[in-house]
Amino acid sequence: MSLIQFYNVTKIYPPNITALDDLSVKIDKGEFVFLVGPSGAGKTTFIRLLFREEVPTRGQILIGGRSIARLRRKEVPYLRRNIGIVFQDFRLLPEWTVFENVAFALRVIETPAREIRPRVEKVLERVGLSHRARMFPHQLSGGEQQRAAIARAIVNNPRILVADEPTGNLDPATSREIMKLLEEINYQGTTVIMATHAWDIVNSMRKRVIALQQGRLVRDDREGAYGYEV
């Protein structure tokens, strides 16, 4: 059974904007998937549906075999705990240190206080940021800020890591380092879904590529390249 299953998913925003059009796709545990397509293709909508920030107009979404359409309100936070997310603009809280930014993700899920420090230290080591734990976001480079954001996203061991243009604000060398880190996280078992316009990265990594265009799946390649028709 696939970890993520979309069955004939259509999303129409009022009054009649079709953001996803009869999309069926499966993503297995442990996959690394690039989500590509021009602006307006439906990538953000796909991500919002995964988190259940939106619900499909038609069709079904299963995660771990469970329909997320029928989750009760109280169950939504449990779904979201299984999905970490990082953004192009990092979204760290500026008045908190790196340590506190990461610890926050554990505090909100009521992790016992004595577990927080060792877990934060461990994840900062994993992303290569132990030496920056006491610094504030503005004291870090862009790449370091993205590492901190990745640490925050994975500290509670989500099954899925979603990265929305994670290299969009980074130079090519730093982008490659971030991609190496995402690949390592993926090798350790986390399913990674990355929406991107970075064709050079997609072309060099030869991972699965799901291409959307006007809400439709136009390509799904096992070891794909970037290009899509415009």
Ligand code: ADP
């Ligand atoms: P992408 O992330 O690939 O740029 P989106 O999922 O953001 O694509 O957008 C897909 C389509 O849905 C676009 O036409 C966009 O304008 C529209 N759309 C996205 N969000 C909303 C919304 N909240 N209300 C209305 N239309 C929206």
Ligand code: ADP
């Ligand atoms: P953009 O406009 O650049 O696409 P958004 O602000 O819409 O960026 O956010 C990007 C994606 O991140 C969206 O698809 C949204 O569903 C997701 N997202 C935003 N906030 C959260 C959150 N608190 N938890 C989980 N996902 C989120």
